[in-house]
Amino acid sequence: GAGVSQTPSNKVTEKGKYVELRCDPISGHTALYWYRQSLGQGPEFLIYFQGTGAADDSGLPNDRFFAVRPEGSVSTLKIQRTERGDSAVYLCASSLTGGDLRGYTFGSGTRLTVV
């Protein structure tokens, strides 16, 4: 596609529920990143995929968070037992390769609200 697509754009869920957030990167981009942006803050790194593998998941806050990219394209961020503190905008970005910082393209994000 022309850009990075994230769905849904908004998600409201109840505390304790499970949610999945989807990211469709730009076609051909091998590197994919997830960031979390809390209100009034800059994005914070969560996880980096190179192809199908998670090359760096050091930013995942705890074991309730998990992400996959089984075919090296679409990625899903999964959050179990959601808490109110998980409310944030979850941003996905992709680039042609891991070293292609100038070609970094962000999606518009998924706004997650846990009530």
Next chain:
Amino acid sequence: GENVEQHPSTLSVQEGDSAVIKCTYSDSASNYFPWYKQELGKGPQLIIDIRSNVGEKKDQRIAVTLNKTAKHFSLHITETQPEDSAVYFCAASKRGGTSYGKLTFGQGTILTVHP
């Protein structure tokens, strides 16, 4: 890990004035410093970047300066226009070799340009 501090958090200027946003970073190994503009409901968009082997870079009304010794870099916008109103983020990363595009962002500056 890297830590990026950004000031001011809000900046209000009259159309035609200049705006300056400043950032400091902690990791002397960081060598790539992009600036992003984020409009409401959208993901961050790269507006200008600078590598550590360059002290200044200009692109029309936007310029960035870097002081490696002091570990700080700044964004300068001249002749501001109402459409420059947005949230601006600085970021730092390591580029080259086996490094990949993990970005550490500042906290953001809300720029308002009054007509």
